[in-house]
Amino acid sequence: xxxxxxxxxxxxxxxxxxxxxxxxxxxxxxxxxxxxxxxxxxxxxxxxxxxxxxxxxxxxxxxxxxxxxxxxxxxxxxxxxxxxxxxxxxxxxxxxxxxxxxxxxxxxxxxxxxxxxxxxxxxxxxxxxxxxxxxxxxxxxxxxxxxxxxxxxxxxxxxxxxxxxxxxxxxxxxxxxxxxxxxxxxxxxxxxxxxxxxxxxxxxxxxxxxxxxxxxxxxxxxxxxxxxxxxxxxxxxxxxxxxxxxxxxxxxxxxxxxxxxxxxxxxxxxxxxxxxxxxxxxxxxxxxxxxxxxxxxxxxxxxxxxxxxxxxxxxxxxxxxxxxxxxxxxxxxxxxxxxxxxxxxxxxxxxxxxxxxxxxxxxxxxxxxxxxxxxxxxxxxxxxxxxxxxxxxxxxxx
DNA sequence: ATAGCCTTGAGT
DNA sequence: ACTCAAGGCTAT
Numbered sequence: 001x002x003x004x005x006x007x008x009x010x011x012x013x014x015x016x017x018x019x020x021x022x023x024x025x026x027x028x029x030x031x032x033x034x035x036x037x038x039x040x041x042x043x044x045x046x047x048x049x050x051x052x053x054x055x056x057x058x059x060x061x062x063x064x065x066x067x068x069x070x071x072x073x074x075x076x077x078x079x080x081x082x083x084x085x086x087x088x089x090x091x092x093x094x095x096x097x098x099x100x101x102x103x104x105x106x107x108x109x110x111x112x113x114x115x116x117x118x119x120x121x122x123x124x125x126x127x128x129x130x131x132x133x134x135x136x137x138x139x140x141x142x143x144x145x146x147x148x149x150x151x152x153x154x155x156x157x158x159x160x161x162x163x164x165x166x167x168x169x170x171x172x173x174x175x176x177x178x179x180x181x182x183x184x185x186x187x188x189x190x191x192x193x194x195x196x197x198x199x200x201x202x203x204x205x206x207x208x209x210x211x212x213x214x215x216x217x218x219x220x221x222x223x224x225x226x227x228x229x230x231x232x233x234x235x236x237x238x239x240x241x242x243x244x245x246x247x248x249x250x251x252x253x254x255x256x257x258x259x260x261x262x263x264x265x266x267x268x269x270x271x272x273x274x275x276x277x278x279x280x281x282x283x284x285x286x287x288x289x290x291x292x293x294x295x296x297x298x299x300x301x302x303x304x305x306x307x308x309x310x311x312x313x314x315x316x317x318x319x320x321x322x323x324x325x326x327x328x329x330x331x332x333x334x335x336x337x338x339x340x341x342x343x344x345x346x347x348x349x350x351x352x353x354x355x356x357x358x359x360x361x362x363x364x365x366x367x368x369x370x371x372x373x374x375x376x377x378x379x380x381x382x383x384x385x386x387x388x389x390x391x392x393x394x395x396x397x398x
Numbered sequence: 399a400t401a402g403c404c405t406t407g408a409g410t
Numbered sequence: 411a412c413t414c415a416a417g418g419c420t421a422t
Contacts, residue, residue: 021402023415032401038417039399063400082416089417090407099415 011106014076015069016062023099026079032062037073040066041083077225205335209310246285250387288368295360302353311336312354316361 011020013030024034039045047067049055055068062069074080082093304312314332318325340351373391 025415030401031403034415035401036399042417066399084416087417088407089405090414091416092408092410092414093416096409096415 015072015078016057016059018059018062023095023102024078025082026095026098027077027102029073029078033069033073033078036062036066036069037078038083040070040073041080042087045070075225203335203338205331206307206311206339209307209314209332209335285371288364288371291360291364291367295357295364298357298360302350302357304354304357307339308336308354311339312358312361315358316365 011028012018013020013033014027015029015033018030018032020028021031021034022028025037029037040047045066047065047070049065049067051065051068053068053071055061055065057065057069057072079095082095084093299309311332315329315336318329336354337351340354341348369391372387376388376391
């Protein structure tokens with residue numbers, strides 16, 4: 001228990017970088033930002049920024065601009081609705097389970113990191129370039145991406161259990177509007193223990209991929225915050241097109257994938273061409289959305305776990321357009337095969353299903369890309385520099 | 399106004 | 411009985 005607590009308290013406040021004192025208003029923050037957020041919301045304070053509304057907020061400067069500090073509080077995901085209108089003290093609120101899952105997730109990430117460092121030291125090389133991988137923090141906030149407005153008190157946290165025979169790994173999903181949540185899984189106190197034990201039997205490559213994985217909770221929070229902001233804007237200026245909204249969501253996801261690719265273990269050895277990105281948009285938008293949902297459903301039925309998902313993502317994002325990438329792809333595919341063989345009793349069945357999913361993602365991604373390019377040529381794509389840049393890069397290559 | 403410490407109380 | 415995230419208090 002003490003160990004669990006330490007994992008959490010080692011972190012830095014996402015607002016100012018000060019020492020975290022616990023979960024406050026939706027996430028881990030320091031004591032001072034907790035107090036600041038509380039005062040601001042309780043007293044309905046209105047601040048004004050005398051600069052450009054982009055003041056740096058850190059431990060030293062956090063007092064200088066309360067406007068930007070509060071914006072940052074909202075941006076990183078502090079929840080207005082966690083401040084009690086009736087000022088009742090003590091007790092618990094609806095975020096309790098979310099905190100618990102977040103703690104478990106962080107604990108598992110830490111176990112992974114430790115196991116992978118040990119494993120790096122013990123084993124030499126699944127390829128000749130193999131070297132101990134530095135520990136890289138998973139926080140990848142791009143603060144310039146989202147304009148800052150208060151979130152709405154609408155989303156309730158849900159659980160997305162990824163289970164497969166021996167492993168039980170849960171991730172938090174606050175947005176369940178696209179895919180339905182999986183069956184409830186009881187909170188297994190010993191899951192971390194089991195997880196660590198089983199880790200030793202997992203293919204090393206799978207461990208590495210998993211360790212570099214995207215912080216889904218953060219990505220979802222960002223997208224949620226964005227959608228919530230949009231709701232405020234719609235009230236004033238009317239709703240934007242679904243397509244424009246999806247471009248924004250795709251852009252957020254894209255940034256996250258780029259960050260993930262940068263962290264990925266082979267990235268430094270590659271001249272990476274990020275190209276095949278799977279997101280939902282289509283020949284007609286509705287058709288592509290439907291195909292995307294079908295794909296999500298397929299993943300759900302198969303109960304694809306994080307390990308498998310990491311491998312599939314790697315195989316999707318990196319195009320086998322050079323002999324080296326091709327060989328790495330083969331290794332990842334091999335690791336996936338090894339993993340599925342040792343976690344299921346279905347022989348090749350599961351692996352074949354996963355490859356089918358991969359193929360679906362690729363074809364969906366091609367359709368989405370064509371559609372986006374068409375929309376771009378007809379001047380309908382909002383100014384999403386990264387999306388368009390990627391599209392241009394892809395088109396100029398092929 | 400800030401931020402560190404204290405009190406409270408539902409959930410476990 | 412214990413935990414820990416709410417609100418409260420108060421020196422700065």
